[in-house]
Amino acid sequence: MPHDSSSLTALLPATIRSRVQSLKLADGVVTAVLEAGDLDAAGRVTLEEEVKAALSGADGVAQVRVGLMAERAAAEAAPKGPLILAVGSGKGGVGKSTLSANLAVALARQGLKVGLVDADIYGPSQPRLFDNEGVKPEAKDSKMFPVPSRHGVGVLSMGHLIEDGRAIAWRGPMASGALGQLIDAWWGDTQVLVVDLPPGTGDVQLTMIQKHKPAGAVIVSTPQDLALMDARRAMNLFEAAHVPVVGMVENMSGYVCPHCGNVSDPFGCGGVEQAADDLGLPFLGRVPLDLSIRTGSDAGQPPAAGEGPQAEAFLRLARQLVPWIKARL
Numbered sequence: 644m645p646h647d648s649s650s651l652t653a654l655l656p657a658t659i660r661s662r663v664q665s666l667k668l669a670d671g672v673v674t675a676v677l678e679a680g681d682l683d684a685a686g687r688v689t690l691e692e693e694v695k696a697a698l699s700g701a702d703g704v705a706q707v708r709v710g711l712m713a714e715r716a717a718a719e720a721a722p723k724g725p726l727i728l729a730v731g732s733g734k735g736g737v738g739k740s741t742l743s744a745n746l747a748v749a750l751a752r753q754g755l756k757v758g759l760v761d762a763d764i765y766g767p768s769q770p771r772l773f774d775n776e777g778v779k780p781e782a783k784d785s786k787m788f789p790v791p792s793r794h795g796v797g798v799l800s801m802g803h804l805i806e807d808g809r810a811i812a813w814r815g816p817m818a819s820g821a822l823g824q825l826i827d828a829w830w831g832d833t834q835v836l837v838v839d840l841p842p843g844t845g846d847v848q849l850t851m852i853q854k855h856k857p858a859g860a861v862i863v864s865t866p867q868d869l870a871l872m873d874a875r876r877a878m879n880l881f882e883a884a885h886v887p888v889v890g891m892v893e894n895m896s897g898y899v900c901p902h903c904g905n906v907s908d909p910f911g912c913g914g915v916e917q918a919a920d921d922l923g924l925p926f927l928g929r930v931p932l933d934l935s936i937r938t939g940s941d942a943g944q945p946p947a948a949g950e951g952p953q954a955e956a957f958l959r960l961a962r963q964l965v966p967w968i969k970a971r972l
């Protein structure tokens with residue numbers, strides 16, 4: 644008989660079972676979150692290997708993802724930093740970075756003090772989107788200051804730290820160490836930190852979410868079925884880490900012809916709203932596929948900072964999020 648979450652947990656040795664915070668099976672993928680605050684680096688690697696060895700190959704299991712919780716006591720004792728709002732997607736290229744940047748600008752236009760961390764450390768794009776490429780962050784007491792932008796949003800990205808165009812080939816633990824430095828920076832009176840997560844739903848993402856505990860997450864998807872399946876995986880990932888999903892956004896949902904203004908739907912339309920409905924999540928709204936969104940982004944001018952329908956699409960999303968954010972500040 645195929646396994647479910649409890650029969651899978653029973654496959655783990657008792658010493659590991661007591662560490663399980665959550666364990667979910669969906670579409671053949673097990674997502675397990677374990678308490679590991681007492682273990683050193685070697686112990687954590689062993690624990691991850693043991694879990695994978697115990698569950699891989701079980702009936703109905705195609706893949707096992709492990710997220711390890713650490714430094715819980717230290718995190719709880721630490722002074723309260725800005726509220727973290729993660730922006731995630733199940734796969735790359737759906738517009739997660741574009742949405743993160745414009746949401747940050749749109750939230751700042753609602754009067755909030757907003758910062759942005761580019762956690763997409765393998766392909767950082769925020770310095771280009773905010774037109775502050777090549778600016779190195781200043782630091783004090785080995786903590787960085789955010790790099791200012793023209794739109795009132797401080798930004799920190801691996802792209803600010805590496806030489807132009809140099810690919811980063813880091814392994815998971817180094818990657819999450821680097822991300823920690825971007826988040827634990829001098830954010831001052833910043834109220835909301837929008838975190839542009841790396842695309843995907845693997846171990847790196849899960850560990851990052853566990854460690855930095857966003858207050859909530861927004862999932863972005865394009866309307867096609869394939870992207871939607873990935874969005875569902877992203878939701879499972881946040882659920883496994885006990886991070887509430889604030890809602891879903893449909894990006895590239897209707898192509899506005901720059902010549903005649905006609906709207907067509909190359910990727911379909913309404914799929915994300917339907918998926919949000921099926922999953923019992925709020926649907927936050929759509930952003931059209933619009934050439935000016937790409938050209939503005941490439942030129943370092945976030946459309947949300949301007950006027951017109953493109954700006955309005957992002958401002959509408961931000962207005963929906965403001966009450967949720969204010970209730971948590």
Ligand SMILES: Nc1ncnc2c1ncn2[C@@H]1O[C@H](COP(=O)(O)OP(=O)(O)OP(=O)(O)O)[C@@H](O)[C@H]1O
Pocket residue numbers: 732734735736737738739740741742763766768842894895930931932933934935936937938940941
């Ligand atoms: N609504 C839109 N209209 C037009 N172009 C868009 C829109 N959203 C995103 N794009 C463009 O699509 C490309 C991919 O967007 P983006 O980099 O934000 O995606 P991503 O999900 O963050 O990708 P990655 O996983 O590579 O980081 C960019 O060139 C961006 O300008």
